Amino acid sequence: MPHKELPHSLKLITIWLLVTLVLFLGFQAWEHQRAASRFQLAGGAIVLSRGDDGHFHWPGRVGNVAVDFLVDTGATVTALPQGLAERAGLKPLGAVRTQTANGAARGFIARADITLDGGVRADQLTVTVLPDLAAPLLGMDVLGRLHFSQKPGQLRIEPSP
Template sequence: MQAPEPSNKYGKTFAIIAWLILMALLFVFFQDTISKQLNPNQQLRSVQGSAGETRTVLIRNKSGHYVGTLLVNNQPVDFMLDTGATTVAIAAATAEKLGLPFGTAIKVNTANGIADAWRSRIDRLQLGDIVLHNIPASIVPGLNSGGGGTEILLGMSALKQLEFHQQGNQLTLIQRN
């Protein structure tokens, strides 16, 4: 009869720890890659044109939308550009976090039908070096309930103050001085 071989508990433990570390590193790497695919405009950069205008370029995400991060009253917020939205539409939880006023109650026509909302106003909205002031907005309670992470729909109350040109997968926003 042969004696059983001693088990190598340390080797198994080390292998499990190594696999866990590898999986964590892969998760961190791919999470960052997925985040950049969903929001390729997390760090908006602008350039000054020859006539003194400010130009900010947005890259279309993998779903075909222009999504990015802008500053509302100096606080970063994710947005999706929506030329079909009359005003800038803000999720209620985001509006509360930003300290925006809930003004007059109104009804708004959304993709999901008629919804309750409140008029509001954004003192300062910044896209790269483009700065807009006193922007009409609507606070819409169920705006980001779809889980897409979009906290603001950047609508025409802001966009009408800019020129914009699309070419390929890029949209250039232009603010004339």
């Protein structure tokens, strides 16, 4: 029985799909490595490196939902986007009106168990939940319990003595 070859165009499409897949997987691995390198444990301290967006990010969890907190020393309380609060199963405890960098906002308060990589926890923390918040903000209600210092491009965090 004679061997039939694939049409030339199908071969080219297959090669391009494989090249695209390899490039995509390589980019994903590179992004994962970069994100992981922004968080380090150094002895008893946690060292966060500034992200490409100019902010410090601290990976953690709200309940069982993985999150990437934006460290916000200008925020009095920890604030969560409403979609994240819903995925974490947080229940509204009451309405709240607050001032954000973008002006006045309405949302609700809830209690959340916050776990941050490196072993920092805040159980049953009162958080503000806002419908239009772009990213979870880790506020001074948590950060104020810790000792932190900054040098160019790095935030070093240690438990308070």
